[in-house]
Amino acid sequence: xxQILLETDALTVRFGGxxxxxxxxxxxxxxxxxxxxxxxGAGKTTYFNLISGQIAATAGTVTLKGQDITRLGVAERCRRxxxxxxxxxxxxxxxxxxxxxxxxxxxxxxxxFGLFSMADSHTELTAEASGILERVRLDTxxxxxxxxxxxxxxxxxxxAMLIGLDPLVYMFDEPTAGMSxxxxxxxxxxxxxxKADTSKTVLLVEHKxxxxxxxxxxxxxxxxxxxxxxxxxxxxxxxxxxxxxYMGKELDHV
Amino acid sequence: MIVxxxxxxxxxxxxxxxxxxxxxxxxxxAPFLFEGVRALDTAARICIFILLVAGxxxxxxxxxxxxxxxxxxxxxxxxxxxxxxxxMGRGFDALxxxxxxxxxxxxxLALLIGLFxxxxxxxxxxxxxxxxASAVAVLVSQFSDIxxxxxxLTYKIPRVLTSANRMGEVMGVKFTGKxxxxxxxxxxxxxLFLLLLRIVNSPFGRVLQAIRENDFRAEAIGYxxxxxxxxxxxxxxxxxxxxxxxFAIWLRYVGPDTTLSFxxxxxxxxxxxxxxxxxxxxxxxxxxxxxxxxxxxxxLMGAASHATEGLPLISELVDPxxxxxxxxxxxxxxVYFFPTxxxxxxxxxGTT
Numbered sequence: 001x002x003q004i005l006l007e008t009d010a011l012t013v014r015f016g017g018x019x020x021x022x023x024x025x026x027x028x029x030x031x032x033x034x035x036x037x038x039x040x041g042a043g044k045t046t047y048f049n050l051i052s053g054q055i056a057a058t059a060g061t062v063t064l065k066g067q068d069i070t071r072l073g074v075a076e077r078c079r080r081x082x083x084x085x086x087x088x089x090x091x092x093x094x095x096x097x098x099x100x101x102x103x104x105x106x107x108x109x110x111x112x113f114g115l116f117s118m119a120d121s122h123t124e125l126t127a128e129a130s131g132i133l134e135r136v137r138l139d140t141x142x143x144x145x146x147x148x149x150x151x152x153x154x155x156x157x158x159x160a161m162l163i164g165l166d167p168l169v170y171m172f173d174e175p176t177a178g179m180s181x182x183x184x185x186x187x188x189x190x191x192x193x194x195k196a197d198t199s200k201t202v203l204l205v206e207h208k209x210x211x212x213x214x215x216x217x218x219x220x221x222x223x224x225x226x227x228x229x230x231x232x233x234x235x236x237x238x239x240x241x242x243x244x245x246y247m248g249k250e251l252d253h254v
Numbered sequence: 255m256i257v258x259x260x261x262x263x264x265x266x267x268x269x270x271x272x273x274x275x276x277x278x279x280x281x282x283x284a285p286f287l288f289e290g291v292r293a294l295d296t297a298a299r300i301c302i303f304i305l306l307v308a309g310x311x312x313x314x315x316x317x318x319x320x321x322x323x324x325x326x327x328x329x330x331x332x333x334x335x336x337x338x339x340x341x342m343g344r345g346f347d348a349l350x351x352x353x354x355x356x357x358x359x360x361x362x363l364a365l366l367i368g369l370f371x372x373x374x375x376x377x378x379x380x381x382x383x384x385x386x387a388s389a390v391a392v393l394v395s396q397f398s399d400i401x402x403x404x405x406x407l408t409y410k411i412p413r414v415l416t417s418a419n420r421m422g423e424v425m426g427v428k429f430t431g432k433x434x435x436x437x438x439x440x441x442x443x444x445x446l447f448l449l450l451l452r453i454v455n456s457p458f459g460r461v462l463q464a465i466r467e468n469d470f471r472a473e474a475i476g477y478x479x480x481x482x483x484x485x486x487x488x489x490x491x492x493x494x495x496x497x498x499x500x501f502a503i504w505l506r507y508v509g510p511d512t513t514l515s516f517x518x519x520x521x522x523x524x525x526x527x528x529x530x531x532x533x534x535x536x537x538x539x540x541x542x543x544x545x546x547x548x549x550x551x552x553x554l555m556g557a558a559s560h561a562t563e564g565l566p567l568i569s570e571l572v573d574p575x576x577x578x579x580x581x582x583x584x585x586x587x588x589v590y591f592f593p594t595x596x597x598x599x600x601x602x603x604g605t606t
Contacts, residue, residue, distance in 0.1 A: 052474065078476035090474075092467040095460075103464050106457050107476040113485070114457040118261050122457065165475060 002029040003065075005201045006082075006169050011050055011060035020046045022225040023060065028169070031198035033191070035212045035233075036205045037242065038222035044205045045087060047222060048171055051203075052084040053077045065168070078107075083167025087174050087205070089154045091146045097157055098142040101129040104164035129164065136160045137186055152183045159187050163194070170194055170202045176211065191215060213237075259448060261455040265535055267600040274535060277542055281440060285433040286425050292549070295504075298436055300545045301443040302501045307525045308450050308537035309493030314523075315532030316454050317486045318466035319376055323383035324522055326390050327364065327491040329513035331356035331498025333394070336407040336508040344410035353499040357492050364491035368484030376483075391514045406509020411435075415503070439500045446493060451534050453489065462486055466532075521548075528588050530595020539596050547584070552577045 006028040013021045021043045028034055036044050049055040051062055053074040061070045069077050078084075092100050102125050106112060111122065120126070133139045136156045141149060146157065159175055172191065176184040192215060195202050206212050212219065212233065219236040221229040229236050236242055257264065265271045280287060284297035306328060313319045334356020335349055342348040363386075371382040394401045401407065413419055415438065419431030427433075453459055461482050464472045473479045502508050512518075521544060529540025558572040570576075592599040 054470075054474075073478070074473045075476050075478045078474060084474055086471075086474075090468065090471045092464050092471065094467055095463060099460065103460055103472075104475045106460070111457045112461045112477055112482070115453050116456060118258075118452070118455055119457050119460050120262055120455075161475065 002031055002198075004028065005030050005065060006051070006203075007063040008047075008051065009061045009063065011047070011062060012058050013046065013050055013055055014058045020225050021050055021222075024222070024225075024227045025060075026220060026227065026230065028201045028203065030168075030201050031195075032217045033195045033202040033204060033215055035216035035219045036203060036222060037207070037212065037219060038228070042222040043225035044222055045173060046225070048084065048173055048203070048205065051169075052082055052171060078165065078167070081168035082171070083162050083165040083169060084171040085158050085162040085173060085175060087177065089151070089158055091154065091157060091161070093147045094145060096143050096145055097133065097138060097149065098126070098129055100146060100157060101132060101160055101164050102126060104161045105129055108165055132160050132163050135163070135190065152179045155179050156183070156187065159190060163190065168200055170200060172202065173205045174207060175204070176206075176208065188215065209237075261448075261452040263451055263455050263534070265597075265601075267597075267603065269603070270535065270597060270600040273600075274538060277538060284440075285429075285436055286427050294432070294436055296545060296549045298439050298504050299549075300542055301439050302497050302504070303522075303525065303541040303545055304538050305443040305446050305500070306494055306497040307522055307529070307541045308447055308534055309490045309497065310522050311526050311531060311534060311537050312450060312454060312462075312493070313486055313490040314526055315530075315534075315536070316459060316466060317462040317483060319372075319483060319487065320380040321383045321487070321490070322380060322516075322519055323364075323367065323387040324490070324494050325514055325516070325519045326383075326387040327360040327494035328498040328501070328518070329390070329394070329508075329510075330360045330363070331495030331500075332502040332508040332513040333401065333407075333498075334359065334495070335499045335502035336409055337400070339409040339411060340407055344412055346412050349411065349499075349503060352502075353496065356499055357495040360491040360495035361488045364488045365484060368487040369480070372480050372483045372487070379483075387514075387516075387519070391510060391516075394514060395510055402509070404510060406507060406512070408507045411503055411506055435504060439504055442496070442500055446496060447534075447538075450493060454534060458482075458485070463532075524585055526595075528585065528592075528595060530592075530597030530599075533595065533597040533601075536595045536597040543596075547581055551580065555580070 004027045008024055008026050010023045010025055011021060012019065012023050024047060036047065038044055046055065050057050053072065057070055061068055063069065064080055064082060069080065092103065105125050105128050130139060130142065133142050136159060138153060138156050138160060141153060146154065149157065155175065155178065162170060175187050175191065179187065188211060191202065191204070194200060195215065204215065216233050218231065219233050220227060221236060221242055229239050229242065265274055281297055281301060285294055288294070310324050313321055331353065335352035338348040338352030338355065342351065367382055367386060371379045395403050413431065415431045415435040417430045417432040421429045423429060461472065461477055464477070465479055465482055469479050498513055501513065505512065525540030525544045526537065528543065529536030529538065552574045555572045555577055556574045559569050559574060562569040562572060
């Protein structure tokens with residue numbers, strides 16, 4: 001049996017009286033890409049925030065490689081192999097593209113507290129960062145500031161940052177949102193490449209059905225914060241809940 | 255070689271390079287280039303304030319943390335030297351012990367303040383530093399048995415570093431211990447400034463900039479932001495304390511007004527902002543301009559007031575007592591016209 005990398009058990013968060021994520025229990029084995037779907041406000045991004053630690057859970061646990069990480073901070077979870085790319089671009093605006101990516105690799109290699117060496121002298125970081133920038137086709141813009149990049153290029157950098165972390169669990173939050181038709185395939189190919197590595201698991205929040213169809217091994221559906229469906233794509237896509245989520249029918253009536 | 259010494263952080267503007275070189279030459283040759291005790295005193299103050307302001311820039315400009323406790327750390331270094339020299343008697347051992355203990359105390363206090371308040375929010379840190387700095391200033395003036403209270407402490411430093419030590423003539427100038435003392439301060443400040451320049455260009459410095467830009471994301475890619483902010487606070491406190499020790503060695507006197515006062519804190523803020531935040535070189539220009547203005551603006555205005563004696567309003571306006579008003583106007587104008595400071599302005603000119 002394949003190893004379970006990530007697991008949430010009855011994971012819940014309440015904001016006042018509103019239950020944003022409601023007792024979601026789910027296992028994510030290595031070598032699988034799970035698409036998380038659901039209508040706007042269903043709690044997909046909140047579920048991500050609970051897993052990566054930006055929001056503290058009200059109840060339930062998050063387990064990474066068998067270890068309970070529910071009480072750990074964001075940085076600590078990242079260090080243990082939980083990598084996250086953000087839905088809204090969330091970069092270091094006044095630093096260059098290369099510098100953004102180098103910061104990620106530097107973090108992974110625990111070199112952040114190097115006080116007396118010159119940052120530029122760490123050529124191995126620069127080399128690795130340049131390699132990743134080539135893969136996402138940003139190498140020609142590497143010396144530009146992030147603020148000078150187009151939206152699509154910022155999205156590419158967002159994905160590059162996640163690849164730079166080399167995590168066990170990749171969490172993509174609508175990676176191709178707002179990208180042009182000719183840019184998106186670059187990112188989707190990269191995700192397919194990551195998926196092919198059987199020691200990793202990929203979580204993908206996505207709205208585009210064609211993307212889900214080509215990439216997903218499994219789909220989970222969130223509805224009003226609760227897990228509404230979980231299974232192979234063909235099965236879930238045909239189910240009533242997904243019809244509801246995408247067609248707007250009321251679930252209660254089905 | 256030189257590029258390595260300044261950690262690859264070149265001024266990136268011909269005018270800025272020229273200005274920095276001019277400042278370096280003037281400070282390095284101050285005892286020989288300028289006459290008089292006052293000029294040397296001004297040069298020493300400039301060296302010390304460059305260091306003090308550069309340390310503050312590490313916090314404000316690079317990490318994006320506002321602290322009001324920088325003069326407190328400055329004072330800790332100064333009082334360290336003063337207390338050690340008072341209790342151990344004059345000697346280099348007293349200077350060394352005072353400097354080391356002052357810096358250690360500053361680091362420990364910065365660590366405590368940082369860990370308690372930087373967890374929450376950066377603005378909370380600003381308030382805590384303000385409170386702690388005020389409390390320390392009150393304590394120093396209350397415990398007059400130890401600190402000399404408002405009168406401060408006067409003490410002796412090794413004879414070698416005073417004007418009583420005559421070492422003959424160099425280039426037509428009497429080379430005294432005072433000049434030796436000046437060079438102690440000059441080279442210490444220079445070395446520490448270059449060290450700071452290295453730190454802001456190190457992997458650690460990059461993390462600080464990342465935190466300034468987007469602390470949320472810095473945390474998300476695995477940096478424990480609290481620890482980095484606290485470390486920056488400790489480093490900044492240590493440099494302030496060292497600057498304070500140098501100041502104490504130079505003045506042979508410490509008191510609340512010369513080291514702990516809130517006015518100096520404001521001066522430091524102005525120097526960073528006028529020079530240009532997050533550039534290190536801004537600290538140099540800011541400190542030079544400000545200390546020169548503080549020392550000579552009054553003289554200049556006195557002369558102007560004298561020359562315009564016949565004119566009613568103008569001679570009033572340029573009266574030496576109004577120097578703070580003019581400094582204020584200069585500050586407003588510089589913030590208005592150079593929001594990124596002098597260095598930011600010069601660099602932008604260099605690229606366009």
